[in-house]
Amino acid sequence: MGMPSLLFCWVSFTLPLFGAAGNVTDAYMHHEMISEGQPFPFNCTYPPVTNGAVNLTWHRTPSKSPISNNRHLRIHQDQSWILFLPLALEDSGIYQCVIKDAHSCYRIAINLTVFRKHWCDSSNEESPINSSDEYQQWLPIGKSGSLTCHLYFPESCVLDSIKWYKGCEEIKAGKKYCPTGTKLLVNNIDAEDSGSYACSARLTHLGRIFTVRNYIAVNTKEVGSGGRIPNITYPKNNSIEVQLGSTLIVDCNITDTKENTNLRCWRVNNTLVDDYYNDSKRIQEGIETNLSLRNHILYTVNITFLEVKMEDYGRPFTCHAGVSAAYIILKRPAPDFRAYLIGGLMAFLLLAVSILYIYNTFKVDIVLWYRSTFHTAQAPDDEKLYDAYVLYPKYPRESQGHDVDTLVLKILPEVLEKQCGYKLFIFGRDEFPGQAVASVIDENIKLCRRLMVLVAPETSSFSFLKNLTEEQIAVYNALVQDGMKVILIELERVKDYSTMPESIQYIRQKHGAIQWDGDFTEQAQCAKTKFWKKVRYHMPPRRYPASSPVQLLGHTSRVPG
Numbered sequence: 001m002g003m004p005s006l007l008f009c010w011v012s013f014t015l016p017l018f019g020a021a022g023n024v025t026d027a028y029m030h031h032e033m034i035s036e037g038q039p040f041p042f043n044c045t046y047p048p049v050t051n052g053a054v055n056l057t058w059h060r061t062p063s064k065s066p067i068s069n070n071r072h073l074r075i076h077q078d079q080s081w082i083l084f085l086p087l088a089l090e091d092s093g094i095y096q097c098v099i100k101d102a103h104s105c106y107r108i109a110i111n112l113t114v115f116r117k118h119w120c121d122s123s124n125e126e127s128p129i130n131s132s133d134e135y136q137q138w139l140p141i142g143k144s145g146s147l148t149c150h151l152y153f154p155e156s157c158v159l160d161s162i163k164w165y166k167g168c169e170e171i172k173a174g175k176k177y178c179p180t181g182t183k184l185l186v187n188n189i190d191a192e193d194s195g196s197y198a199c200s201a202r203l204t205h206l207g208r209i210f211t212v213r214n215y216i217a218v219n220t221k222e223v224g225s226g227g228r229i230p231n232i233t234y235p236k237n238n239s240i241e242v243q244l245g246s247t248l249i250v251d252c253n254i255t256d257t258k259e260n261t262n263l264r265c266w267r268v269n270n271t272l273v274d275d276y277y278n279d280s281k282r283i284q285e286g287i288e289t290n291l292s293l294r295n296h297i298l299y300t301v302n303i304t305f306l307e308v309k310m311e312d313y314g315r316p317f318t319c320h321a322g323v324s325a326a327y328i329i330l331k332r333p334a335p336d337f338r339a340y341l342i343g344g345l346m347a348f349l350l351l352a353v354s355i356l357y358i359y360n361t362f363k364v365d366i367v368l369w370y371r372s373t374f375h376t377a378q379a380p381d382d383e384k385l386y387d388a389y390v391l392y393p394k395y396p397r398e399s400q401g402h403d404v405d406t407l408v409l410k411i412l413p414e415v416l417e418k419q420c421g422y423k424l425f426i427f428g429r430d431e432f433p434g435q436a437v438a439s440v441i442d443e444n445i446k447l448c449r450r451l452m453v454l455v456a457p458e459t460s461s462f463s464f465l466k467n468l469t470e471e472q473i474a475v476y477n478a479l480v481q482d483g484m485k486v487i488l489i490e491l492e493r494v495k496d497y498s499t500m501p502e503s504i505q506y507i508r509q510k511h512g513a514i515q516w517d518g519d520f521t522e523q524a525q526c527a528k529t530k531f532w533k534k535v536r537y538h539m540p541p542r543r544y545p546a547s548s549p550v551q552l553l554g555h556t557s558r559v560p561g
Contacts (some may be wrong), residue, residue, distance in 0.1 A: 020040060023105050024098065030110045034132045035117035039203050039210045040084040041153045044097035046106050054126050055100045058082045060093055061109075067095075071156060071206060086210055087114050092177070119198070119213065120168035134196075134215040138260070139189045141220050146263040147184040148288065149199035149214050159212070161202040165416045166195060180274060182287055185263060194220045230256040230264075230321035237326055241372040242335040248327055249286075252319035257296055262322030264288060266303045268315065305330075382449070387422040387540055389448035391458050394428075405490060407516070408454065411525055416535070419527040421542050424452075431536045449540045450557045451484050454515075455504060456491045487538045488513040514538075 010548070027046055034040050044056060046060050058067040058077045067077045075084055096109045116434045117133070139145040151159050156376045164171040164184045171184065178185040186193060188258060197216040202209060233253045242248050254264055266273040266285045277283045286302040295465060302315060308330060316327040358364065416422040424430075425448055431440040445451065488504075490513045513532050527536065 025104070025106050027106045027108050030108070031113075032110055033113045033115065034087055035119075035133055036087050036089050036114050038086050039153070039205075039212055040112075041157075042082050042095075042110050043152070043154075044080050044082070044099065044108055046099055053101065056097060058095060058097045060095050061455075078137070078156055081154045082110075083157075084209070085152065085205055087135055089114050091162040097343050117395075121213075123293070134217045135216050135352040137216050139186055139193055139218055139220045140260075140262075141189050141191060141222050141315075143189060144185065144187045144263055145187065146265075147197060147199075147216055147218065149182045149184070149201070151182055151201055151212060151214075152289075153203065156205060158204040159201045160204075162202050165198040165200070180265075180272065182557050183263075183265070189220060191220050194218050207311050207371075219221070228257045228260070230254050230260065230262050230324045232319060232321055232324050235319060235328040236330075237327045239329045239331050242305075242308050242330050243333060244308055244310065246308050248308055249302055250305075251300050251302045251556065252321075252326075254321045254324075255296055256320075256321065257301060258292070260322065262324075264299055264321045265319075266299050266301065267318050267320055274316070281313075282309075302364040313533040357518060364533050367537055384449050386414075386444070387448070388424050388426040388450040388452045389420060389445050390424055390426045390428075390452045390454070404454070404456065407491070413530055414525050415527050416539070420536060420539075422539060447485070450487055450538070452487045452489065453504065453507060454489045454491055455494060455500065457494050485538070487535065489513050489535070492516075559560070 026161075030042075032040075032042070044058065056079075059065060060067070067075060067082060069077050071078060074086075074088075075082070077083075080097075082095060086296060092112055094109055094111050094115045096107055098109070115133075135150065137147055139147075145327075147164075149164075150163060153159065162179070162181055164177070164179045171179060176187055178187070182199075184197070185201070195218060195286040197218050198213055199216070200211055200213045203212050228526070229253065233255060235250065235252065237430055238251065240248070252264070252266065256262060264411050268276050268283075273283055273285045281383060282456045283306070284304050286304055288301040290300070299321070301319070303319075305312065313332060316329055318325050318327040390405060390408060390412065408426060412424065412426070417424060425441065425444045427444075431444075486507050488507050488511055493511075493515060494500070497508055500508075512529065517531055526532070
């Protein structure tokens with residue numbers, strides 16, 4: 001029996017081709033008898049080597065020249081296939097393919113016989129079917145069965161318009177027959193269903209159209225109760241996790257005897273899948289493939305879900321092989337709580353980092369806004385009289401200290417006292433005449449909530465701190481004993497603090513410094529500039545005593561701290 005097939009249907013170990021030549025091993029000789037005028041493919045496969053990277057070439061003996069890969073030629077190699085489009089009488093002969101990998105080399109041959117045949121030609125007195133190229137298939141009497149149209153071609157060939165014939169008459173769908181692509185379903189089989197069948201298909205290759213025809217000799221037989229039942233190795237009435245909207249392909253693997261011609265198909269709700277989804281084509285049954293072994297045949301028929309929908313979950317999709325059946329049920333994947341947990345932690349960390357970044361970038365504005373919006377409407381209760389004690393360098397009379405005096409005695413009061421409502425103690429402005437310096441500093445620092453220290457690069461400007469022990473003690477008391485917060489303002493950028501008093505060095509290291517970057521224009525006297533916002537941020541929050549509406553009107557021009 002000859003047939004075009006994806007795999008070898010007949011193995012002959014008793015007829016070696018030419019004997020091993022060098023490291024080449026002769027594997028199989030395959031015989032094919034095909035009528036002329038038809039497309040014919042043959043796929044060179046050999047399981048020990050074709051699963052990996054191999055080098056494969058076809059040639060016709062005795063010539064050693066390889067078959068061309070030019071797909072526009074009538075005879076050409078298409079990957080592992082040799083393809084005749086179509087066959088001619090002179091194509092009869094022996095063709096060999098050589099498969100090489102890194103460790104072995106195999107030679108496989110096909111003995112091709114092409115003959116002339118007239119199908120359903122009224123002028124020809126021969127039988128419509130010539131047994132030399134027909135497939136032998138069986139149908140079980142009293143049951144339902146199926147016939148298979150073997151159409152195995154490379155991907156470059158497009159097959160459609162499949163038709164079935166009994167004798168020379170085309171078979172139409174009805175109660176008896178149901179053509180479904182490469183299968184012909186036959187119901188209520190009896191002895192009269194034996195005979196000559198054929199299937200044909202239209203093949204398109206690079207714009208050219210051909211007709212492929214298979215001839216099938218069908219015999220019917222009684223099937224006893226002791227016959228072997230097909231074994232479905234997969235599925236096993238199991239469930240499959242699949243995401244909604246994804247594509248899914250499921251194979252049904254069946255082991256059956258060579259004599260059985262059981263119908264192999266997928267059904268849903270007791271209906272063929274292709275019929276059930278005839279309109280949408282969303283779920284389709286694939287082409288059946290088979291692998292012929294010594295005592296049985298391995299069949300594979302798949303079902304393809306182009307898009308999984310909600311309605312598919314929980315619905316059994318059943319693979320049938322004769323009296324055997326097995327189903328799969330689709331279910332949604334269980335939630336991956338680890339992914340949700342990691343995602344939640346990452347989102348939380350990202351949110352926390354973003355909040356910290358925003359706060360660090362805009363914390364001055366945020367704090368000032370909060371103070372202005374949610375200020376406490378009650379009188380101070382810490383028994384402090386002043387919001388800040390201003391300590392600044394005193395220059396000798398002959399030096400140029402005019403700018404420092406302007407900043408301390410004019411701009412500071414203008415912004416912090418008049419615009420923001422703070423009360424400052426400025427040495428040189430607020431002490432009473434005749435008071436001892438040490439007493440003034442010691443007594444008034446205790447009445448202040450902040451210590452504001454202004455420094456300049458000139459070391460001589462702080463010489464008074466080195467000479468006046470009383471003032472050093474006062475600064476020490478403010479920093480250590482009372483725990484007063486300190487605001488250090490650099491009148492100019494100080495590059496080296498080593499020449500400064502140790503108390504100033506300590507303040508700079510612990511509290512940092514605010515750099516004065518303004519001038520003495522009207523714009524520098526605005527409380528909403530960047531410099532003054534930083535100063536106000538370090539100043540204590542303003543707490544407004546409860547007042548009558550008339551008294552409150554007097555403070556509307558001030559900017560809350």
